[in-house]
Amino acid sequence: MHALQDYERKRGRALTDAEIEICVQSWSDHCYHTTWKSLGLLRQLMAATAKIDHPEVVSVFRDNAGGIALNEDWVVTIKGETHNFPSSIAPFGGVATKHGGVIRDSIGFGRGGYPIGGSTIMGTMDPRVPPAEVPQGALHPAYILRESIRATAYYCNPMGIPMMYSLYRAHPGYPKCLALGHSVGLIPRRYAQKETPRPGDVALLIGGATGRDGLHGATASSAEMAAETRTKEAAAVQIGHPITERKFMEAVPVLRDAGCIRSITDLGAGGLSCAAGEMGEATGVFLDLDRVPLKDASLTAWEILLSESQERMLLAVPPEKLAEALNILARYDVMAAEVGRFTGDRRYRAVWRGETVVDLEMDFLWGACPIEEAEVRPPLRQASPTPPPPAFSELPKYVKAVLAHYHCCDQSAAGFQFDSTVQGRTVIGPYGGRTGRMPTNAFVCAPIRGQSIGVVSTVAFNPFYGEVDPAGLARLAVLEAVAKAVAVGADPSCLALCDNFYTPRSTPEVNWALCQMVEAIADLSVALGMPFISGKDSSSGTMQTADGKVINVPLTLVVATLGRIPDVTRLVTKPFRRPGDQLILLGDLWPDKLGGSVYLDTLGTRGDLLHDAGPEWAAGRLALFRRLFELYQRPQNPVLAASAIGEGGLLLRLFEMAYGGGMGAEIDLMAIGGRWDGILFAEAVGAFIVEIEAQEDPATLFAGLPWRRIGRVVEEEALSFSYGPERVKIPLAELVAAWEATFPPLIA
Amino acid sequence: MTPKLGILYAPGTNCHEETAFAVEYAGGRPAILLLDEVIARPRLILDYAALIIPGGFSYGDHLAAGRIFAVRFVHHLAEILREFLAGGRPILGICNGDQILMETGLLPAGTIGERHGALTRNRSARFEDRWVALAAAEETFWTAGLVGRPLRLPSAHGEGRLVVAPGDGLRVAFHYVDEKGRPTEAYPANPSGSPGGIAGIYDPGGLVLGLMPHPERAVLPVHGSQDGLGIFANLVRFCTGA
Numbered sequence: 006m007h008a009l010q011d012y013e014r015k016r017g018r019a020l021t022d023a024e025i026e027i028c029v030q031s032w033s034d035h036c037y038h039t040t041w042k043s044l045g046l047l048r049q050l051m052a053a054t055a056k057i058d059h060p061e062v063v064s065v066f067r068d069n070a071g072g073i074a075l076n077e078d079w080v081v082t083i084k085g086e087t088h089n090f091p092s093s094i095a096p097f098g099g100v101a102t103k104h105g106g107v108i109r110d111s112i113g114f115g116r117g118g119y120p121i122g123g124s125t126i127m128g129t130m131d132p133r134v135p136p137a138e139v140p141q142g143a144l145h146p147a148y149i150l151r152e153s154i155r156a157t158a159y160y161c162n163p164m165g166i167p168m169m170y171s172l173y174r175a176h177p178g179y180p181k182c183l184a185l186g187h188s189v190g191l192i193p194r195r196y197a198q199k200e201t202p203r204p205g206d207v208a209l210l211i212g213g214a215t216g217r218d219g220l221h222g223a224t225a226s227s228a229e230m231a232a233e234t235r236t237k238e239a240a241a242v243q244i245g246h247p248i249t250e251r252k253f254m255e256a257v258p259v260l261r262d263a264g265c266i267r268s269i270t271d272l273g274a275g276g277l278s279c280a281a282g283e284m285g286e287a288t289g290v291f292l293d294l295d296r297v298p299l300k301d302a303s304l305t306a307w308e309i310l311l312s313e314s315q316e317r318m319l320l321a322v323p324p325e326k327l328a329e330a331l332n333i334l335a336r337y338d339v340m341a342a343e344v345g346r347f348t349g350d351r352r353y354r355a356v357w358r359g360e361t362v363v364d365l366e367m368d369f370l371w372g373a374c375p376i377e378e379a380e381v382r383p384p385l386r387q388a389s390p391t392p393p394p395p396a397f398s399e400l401p402k403y404v405k406a407v408l409a410h411y412h413c414c415d416q417s418a419a420g421f422q423f424d425s426t427v428q429g430r431t432v433i434g435p436y437g438g439r440t441g442r443m444p445t446n447a448f449v450c451a452p453i454r455g456q457s458i459g460v461v462s463t464v465a466f467n468p469f470y471g472e473v474d475p476a477g478l479a480r481l482a483v484l485e486a487v488a489k490a491v492a493v494g495a496d497p498s499c500l501a502l503c504d505n506f507y508t509p510r511s512t513p514e515v516n517w518a519l520c521q522m523v524e525a526i527a528d529l530s531v532a533l534g535m536p537f538i539s540g541k542d543s544s545s546g547t548m549q550t551a552d553g554k555v556i557n558v559p560l561t562l563v564v565a566t567l568g569r570i571p572d573v574t575r576l577v578t579k580p581f582r583r584p585g586d587q588l589i590l591l592g593d594l595w596p597d598k599l600g601g602s603v604y605l606d607t608l609g610t611r612g613d614l615l616h617d618a619g620p621e622w623a624a625g626r627l628a629l630f631r632r633l634f635e636l637y638q639r640p641q642n643p644v645l646a647a648s649a650i651g652e653g654g655l656l657l658r659l660f661e662m663a664y665g666g667g668m669g670a671e672i673d674l675m676a677i678g679g680r681w682d683g684i685l686f687a688e689a690v691g692a693f694i695v696e697i698e699a700q701e702d703p704a705t706l707f708a709g710l711p712w713r714r715i716g717r718v719v720e721e722e723a724l725s726f727s728y729g730p731e732r733v734k735i736p737l738a739e740l741v742a743a744w745e746a747t748f749p750p751l752i753a
Numbered sequence: 754m755t756p757k758l759g760i761l762y763a764p765g766t767n768c769h770e771e772t773a774f775a776v777e778y779a780g781g782r783p784a785i786l787l788l789d790e791v792i793a794r795p796r797l798i799l800d801y802a803a804l805i806i807p808g809g810f811s812y813g814d815h816l817a818a819g820r821i822f823a824v825r826f827v828h829h830l831a832e833i834l835r836e837f838l839a840g841g842r843p844i845l846g847i848c849n850g851d852q853i854l855m856e857t858g859l860l861p862a863g864t865i866g867e868r869h870g871a872l873t874r875n876r877s878a879r880f881e882d883r884w885v886a887l888a889a890a891e892e893t894f895w896t897a898g899l900v901g902r903p904l905r906l907p908s909a910h911g912e913g914r915l916v917v918a919p920g921d922g923l924r925v926a927f928h929y930v931d932e933k934g935r936p937t938e939a940y941p942a943n944p945s946g947s948p949g950g951i952a953g954i955y956d957p958g959g960l961v962l963g964l965m966p967h968p969e970r971a972v973l974p975v976h977g978s979q980d981g982l983g984i985f986a987n988l989v990r991f992c993t994g995a
Contacts, residue, residue, distance in 0.1 A: 158879075158880045158911075162810070162880055162909075162911070163765065163767070163809075163810035163813065163814075164767070165767025165768065165809060165810075168882075246813075247810075247813075248764065248765050248810065248812070248813035251764070251765055251767065251810075252764045252765075336787060336789070336790075337764070337787075338764045338789075420882075421879075421881060421882050421883060421941075422879050422880045422881070422882065423880070423882055424880070424882050424909040425882050425909075426882070426907035426909060426967065426970045427767060427768060427771075427808075427909060427970070428768075428770070428771055429768075429770075429771025429774060429775070429969055429970045429972065429976070430771075431970075431976070432975045432976070432977075441883060441884050451973075451975050454770075454771075454774045455774070455778070455973070457975065573975050574974065574975060
């Protein structure tokens with residue numbers, strides 16, 4: 006506010022409505038990331054990426070997405086975008102536009118990309134929560150869950166972009182939900198860098214018309230959610246229209262290849278005001294708001310500028326290419342309007358009905374936002390002890406409880422509603438195995454038709470770990486996502502990362518946790534040589550209920566990978582392959598480190614120790630990743646099946662591998678030793694279950710690495726566990742029944 | 754000579770690129786034709802040995818799946834299509850293309866401009882993305898060499914349940930089949946709940962084929978199945994006159 010008043014005094018005139026709105030939007034946390042800036046966090050991540058200086062990284066942080074080289078001719082990009090606020094108050098519209106927005110980031114990469122993969126990741130309260138326990142002003146999580154699935158199908162299927170993975174997780178802190186979507190894109194390498202618009206270039210607005218929908222999305226989403234937010238900010242949420250976006254998704258590569266695009270960006274938060282301001286930052290821009298196609302003629306200047314109506318992109322078109330661009334857009338039935346020009350005066354100007362409604366210096370818009378010092382203070386540690394192990398004979402009960410847990414259960418009833426094979430590039434979709442329902446934990450496609458070079462993407466999201474240790478959460482998120490990619494065959498020397506943070510409103514304690522998390526991932530990324538190339542933070546995960554309670558989201562960090570696979574005909578999948586094969590645990594498993602596990606959640610506690618041993622240990626996992634990759638490159642890959650351990654521990658992956666292959670396993674828990682529940686359920690992130698032939702010698706294959714032979718594959722469809730003299734056998738059918746029963750009723 | 758196959762694109766079509774690739778991989782020469790440009794110059798289609806209407810959500814599928822595309826097709830192109838078919842040239846509709854062919858009347862009865870059925874909402878009332886097993890019902894030029902074994906193809910649609918007026922004879926091309934190879938109505942082997950397990954049909958003359966699953970997504974070894982390639986190879990072979 007003071008910055009604006011100072012500026013008014015200096016200019017000798019009052020700012021117009023439109024000017025004030027532009028500044029407020031551009032400086033909101035959503036657009037300007039004020040919390041992160043004041044803590045220097047983004048700088049820290051960017052410094053880590055700069056330090057890695059990865060030769061295959063093409064674009065980092067600056068563009069709409071980050072990119073790595075696939076080969077000499079092609080670049081793949083990734084972006085993750087949260088849409089938490091609108092999805093919490095109007096889930097259908099919020100989730101649909103989440104997808105629409107992040108897809109536009111792929112299209113708006115470089116000088117125009119093409120989306121080849123998407124994701125949906127939702128964190129809500131437990132959908133089974135009694136209605137009375139849902140805070141006033143929040144929607145019931147079952148409603149958010151169902152509407153989000155409907156919205157993802159509604160938006161993503163018509164877009165014709167394969168679904169890479171869908172994840173649904175729960176935590177009591179999510180009345181203001183997490184709604185995250187990723188988009189992976191493909192672009193020719195020669196178009197991967199944007200150019201700066203030149204004076205005289207046409208500002209061409211393409212796509213849908215502009216309406217009163219989606220006003221103040223950026224500012225509303227940056228604020229705390231309160232009981233009355235749903236009614237007060239209703240106009241900030243919109244319903245997307247995928248066909249409008251599909252049309253320009255098809256037209257943009259044609260425009261690009263014809264040389265019609267100097268620069269391109271999507272209209273997201275802050276609408277035309279932000280897009281034109283960002284694109285014209287170096288040159289200046291002049292907008293004639295009367296030329297913007299409107300849904301509603303009564304819109305005023307600031308509403309036209311600020312509207313966040315969906316499915317719009319802004320292009321800088323060289324003037325001599327304008328006629329050709331308009332012709333191409335007409336062929337593809339895309340509406341286009343010349344709404345202004347890029348200038349050379351470094352000013353942001355707009356006219357409307359004959360009046361100048363905006364006249365600001367770019368330096369002021371992008372340089373004057375006041376950033377307050379953020380205080381940092383470690384919170385009091387709240388550890389809850391781990392209960393002692395139950396009797397081994399009770400194993401089946403606990404195993405079934407973990408398989409039935411919301412985070413581990415069969416979620417394919419949602420996943421099967423999203424097209425995973427469109428575009429004809431999919432090699433490994435989200436589900437596989439004998440019944441087609443086993444989660445694969447990875448998406449692999451062969452983006453260049455007829456060539457065997459592949460792209461892999463994986464994700465890790467855990468809402469529990471942050472309660473135990475923020476830095477541990479951050480390390481495990483990176484390791485889990487990377488291990489999942491390496492398990493199928495990703496080259497660890499060519500993996501890039503994408504981070505999405507969602508944290509409560511800034512307090513000294515939250516700031517401390519954020520610093521811990523960012524430092525941990527920055528350090529680990531440098532140690533692994535895997536750069537963060539794209540990311541987004543949302544620091545508004547706080548809700549104020551009608552009765553004055555404050556509900557904070559759990560510390561949330563979702564890490565996704567984007568990597569290269571040299572040859573997709575040599576992938577390794579999860580299902581067991583042949584009875585008699587040996588099962589090897591590769592990596593560390595500490596049965597006492599049960600903190601944050603699904604198992605402890607089923608017991609109603611969080612525990613006090615994550616399955617983590619600090620930065621050096623985490624960095625040391627690289628040796629495992631490299632060895633697996635090396636083995637996979639042999640003419641005869643000795644690894645027949647592999648999976649990366651995560652949520653649900655050793656048990657969940659053993660179950661999935663058995664179910665996927667239609668076989669069973671005999672496991673000797675004493676090969677690992679320690680408390681039996683910890684062996685099965687500790688979430689040993691960074692470790693793998695590996696299947697090798699009976700005559701292979703693991704001591705040679707895995708020399709120098711931590712490994713143990715834990716059992717063998719058997720024909721009978723059952724899992725048996727021995728623990729010293731004791732033995733328990735559970736038919737797979739019983740486990741499947743527990744695993745598949747949880748999710749379908751929640752969305753029926 | 755390599756035959757030219759035309760692949761029709763309208764706003765909302767989203768499977769044209771992989772369909773073009775499948776044609777090319779099967780030995781044909783694909784060309785993507787914008788429907789608007791075909792309507793402006795209808796005789797253009799006579800340059801092509803066959804037409805394919807690929808999958809997607811043409812014009813958003815808002816009125817009914819494939820309805821607007823079909824209305825434009827019939828209104829502007831009925832005559833040229835009759836000429837095209839009279840010349841013995843085949844038309845293949847996949848997914849949304851199948852829905853469009855039903856809406857034009859070309860399927861099942863070969864009566865352009867007169868509908869005799871529809872592909873409507875799946876019995877699950879959901880979009881269903883799944884791998885399915887199909888069996889060819891009879892040997893035709895489309896299915897030469899593909900009869901007698903299950904074909905594994907991806908399927909992905911929300912509206913694939915065939916509803917036809919009673920009394921109309923149907924010429925079934927493909928059935929969804931169970932593990933024993935028998936036509937099935939059981940979910941999810943038959944994801945739409947289509948009666949009798951019908952997954953694809955011919956027009957009475959057998960030149961027009963509509964198919965709900967996606968053969969163009971099962972062409973390369975890395976797709977996990979190459980069973981779709983056979984359909985394209987047969988079509989290209991037919992167009993070559995071999």
